[in-house]
Amino acid sequence: MTLDPTEIASSWLQSYAACLASGDVKGAVSCFQDTGFLRDLLVFTWNNRTLHGHEKINAYLENTLAHASITDLKLESRRGLVPEIDRFNAQLVSSAAHTVSAGFTFLCKVGRGRGYFFLVPVDAGGWKAISVMMQLADISGHEEWIQEEGAHAGHTLSWTDVNRERREIIEKDPYVLIIGAGHTGLNAAAQFKHLNIPSLVVESNMRIGDNWRKRRVLPQTYLDIYCELLYHPYPTSWPLYLPRDKIADWLEHYAQAEDLVVWTNSRPLPCPTYDRTSGRWTVLRELLGEPNIPIMDNRDTFDGPIVHCVDYKGGKPFAGKRVVVVGAGNTSADLCQDLSFHGAESVTMVQRSASLVIPIALVQNLVENMYPEELEIDTCDFLVMAKPVPLIQEMADRTEALLVEQLKETYQPLREAGFKLVTNKNLFTVFYSTYGGGHTSTVPSRNLCLLASLMTGYFYDVGCVDLIRSGKVKVKQGVKIARLEKNSVIFTDGSTLEADAIVLATSFGSIRDSMRGIFGDSVIDQTSPVWGLDDEGELRGIYRPSGHPGLWFAAGEFYTSRARAKHLALEIKAVQLGLLKL
Template identity: 65%
Template sequence: MTLDPIQIASSWLQQYGDFLKSGDVKGTVSSFQPNGFLRDILVFTWNNRTLNGHEKITAYLEDTLRSACITEVELETRRGLVPELSGFNAQMISPVAETVSAGFTFGCKVGRGQGYFVLIPTEAGEWKAISVMTQLADISGHEEWILEEGIYGGHTLSWTDVNRERREAIEKNPYVLIVGAGHTGLNLAATFRHMDIASLVVESNLRVGDNWRKRYPTLTLHTPKVYTELLYQSFPRTWPLYTPRDKFADWLEQYVQSEDLVVWTNSRPLPGPTFDITSRRWTIVIDHAGQPVTLNPAHIVLAAGAHGEPNIPVIDNKEAFDGPVVHCEDYQGAKPFAGKRVVVVGAGNTAADICQDLSFHGAESVTMVQRSATCVVSVTSVRQMLEPLYHENLGTEVADFLLMAQPVGLLQQKAKQTEALLVEQQKETYRGLREAGYHLITDQSLFSLFYAGYGGYWFDVGCAELIRSGKVKIKHGVEVTRLENNSVVFTDGSFLEADAVVLATSFKSIRDKMRGIFGDAVIDQTDPVWGLDDEGEIRGCYRPSGHPGLWFAAGEFYVSRARSKQLALEIKAIELGLLKLCRATQDAGSLSAARYPMCLGLRVRDGQLQTLPGGG
């Protein structure tokens, strides 16, 4: 019998919507499979949560469903979100053939929401949700705007004058200070602008995009162009499939101009910011091109990436080494290393690219020091995984929404189902790598590694073949312990003769870097940045950090785009008084501060919710 996805989706949503509107928790939960997921972003609480199974969903909704005031639940009509049979998201979730998925819209207490569900049949043939996502889309009266008319004062004012006045007003009194003008900081600034949140970005480099220009010259993004776009702007049709370093840097620079963002380059926060709990404002001094400027923003967003300063391992006797020892941040190409014996410490994306660069440009020998096992995925496989969703006909906005609709736990389950297929596709590559002494991770998904630590993998664009052929040698399972004048000594007592060492050893946490600016008393109140919490949500980013008015934003292109609106809505809600700042001083186990973002003057201390003096 031919299934009708519209009829199935409509029937399920009608019943589910009635349960939501009436505040019927039991009925709402009955619409899920026993192992179903509810992912909620700012609808039932001012946070992002993922609940798995009837018991946890029930506990979550008991105190939140009625107060959310859900109304007008309707099927989506936008392209890519209409009901479909065995669509992309359904395939990502379940191996069964019969799946129905669709988007929907609804009203809620503070505005409009959007959602997505995936249904699979029970053994009795009844359609139930394996996954539902609800997300606040806009706050009523403060909706995100896309374009303005471009005519000012009835044709009496020039855009140049209007733009200058807007910029000057923001520079004098920004509501939000964003630290970092990489893709994350700029995505945030653009979103804030379209939400009428006055934001100023400070960037330590002389030019926007220098954080990319300063990296190794052969750097090219390993994900296709649609996946790597910024908010509101698509790349030109003629843009390369994989974006080169300098081309992307220049794109960031033009993005600031075309999106009318206010960015101070050659600027950085100085140590000692303070937060006044009464005025709800920071006092922070910015070194703006050598001049101290005091600002009083309500919020500071640290968007300098998930990583901060270079992670330099402790190596004894470095001063005795005759050649250069450089971190990958300072590596500017292989030409100076031609004819030299180079040891590259690290086995991630950067290490693989640098080894390939060194080999091509005539290094006498290249050895990769692989300290622990690594996942290797060909760039072709990455493209095949992304292109069913990220393609020009659908657009990044809908694609991001569809991917956001999938709880990480479900993505990990699906990834486990496809691990064997991925290993089979790359078995010859893997065989050659193992024969060369390279140790592989094949029992953890790329999703798990990315969300757990932002590393432990690399996308192969040619280095694997160099390893297989012996042009890049492998030294596995050891650390560099000391240097001699012309050799690298390892923890197992072995050594390699070397003329140069490149440390592709990643970066420290931005949270740790900011201790030097904000101090331990502030940073110790914040949650760790990156990794997953016990619900499968990213820790510490785009959600309450634990300290009022201080936020972290990090992640690659999809995370940065998809989460920017969430942070904008949280900050707008605080500005409007819908959400009061919560000074959470501890994560008290099951009573985590992050679980109560809607609190009005509450904190978590010693496992108990407490009222703050002065109401928060």
């Protein structure tokens, strides 16, 4: 029997729509499988929620459905969102032989929404949803604009004058202060601009992009199709793996092309205050997320350099030296490879716990499947967002054994070298379960966004595994540095290793903890932990209310900062319009 995905999707959506419109909670819940997911991104509440199973979905809708006023559900007609059979392998999401998936649009109390669902057949006949994602797309009367006319006062005003006046207005009275002009901060600033939210970006470096230019580790592991910025596709002639400096220059160009208001080399003074009556911040200081420096007894007795990765200037100064690299994530792998290439006598990677290792070819294959050339990047981001993280984890569990088998040749030499592997987490789980540090800084503003995107716990293999296999990079596993002697490192297991230099690839502390020195405990204690997953599988503390009014956290690699910028902008717009009270 030939399945008609449009007929199946239309029939299911019609039933679901009727229940939502009439306020029939039990009927709406019955449209889901018993173990189905409902992912709500700012539709039923001004927050990001994932509900799993009939009981939780029912309890959630009982309190929110009537207020949301969901109506006018229609199937999407845009490419990549029309009903399809087995867009994702059915065996990855259920035991069913086939899945049907489709996008849809709808109206809600505050505006327009977008959604996506995955259906599976049930024994009793018909189809039910294993997952439904519903996302607020725009607030009525305050829709995102894409392109302006470009002619001003009947073509009598020059663009230079118009742009200067716009900048001056924002600089005098920004509604949002964004701290850090990395890809996360710039994506947010561009999104805010297109929702008419005046925002000022403060960057401590001399130039936009310097946070990339100053990196001294291997730069070529960033896939161009994954690293796009909002509104600006990368040139098709660019390399598949983007060099570090090319990304830096692209960020600088992006800020200019989007006419973003950015203050570089800006170092305001202490200390931020928040006026609850006016709802305004006065922020007075710049701070980089503090490097995570492990405690090592007798540190002053060590005769060689001890360098944190933030201050690493390349491997040449370490030629002929015995180097110990503390850490086993992406930065450590890049550092070890760089040190070996530049002639270090020996390189030893110190791994305290366990790490996930993914060959770069597998990452490329995954990203190309997620971001096919024929689909717009916004559509691809939307399809990735359509799957709740717990569902992704379930899908990963189903393929774990197969993946481990495929990676046997990669993993075997690592195990033989003593490297401890994480093999029960897929790529997305690692991204979401690690945490970041970041930048902060100040001027008077109503909303303060702290941006971060540093992560640990995994590395993409672009050559380090071969160095470990050959013995050029050795592994010391399950220990930390206990103390130092003049020319040696003593580990917590009592063993000793002669060393001439130590490089700390230990990332940065949590941006939330770093902010205590700026905002104080009374403010930070009101905020949620930042990064990682909550009990529902949603990101903690970022792109959602932090717990303190006017203070928002944003973080993530390119996909997360690009796809989530709209969510953050809509929340702040809702505050500005009085729709959201914090």
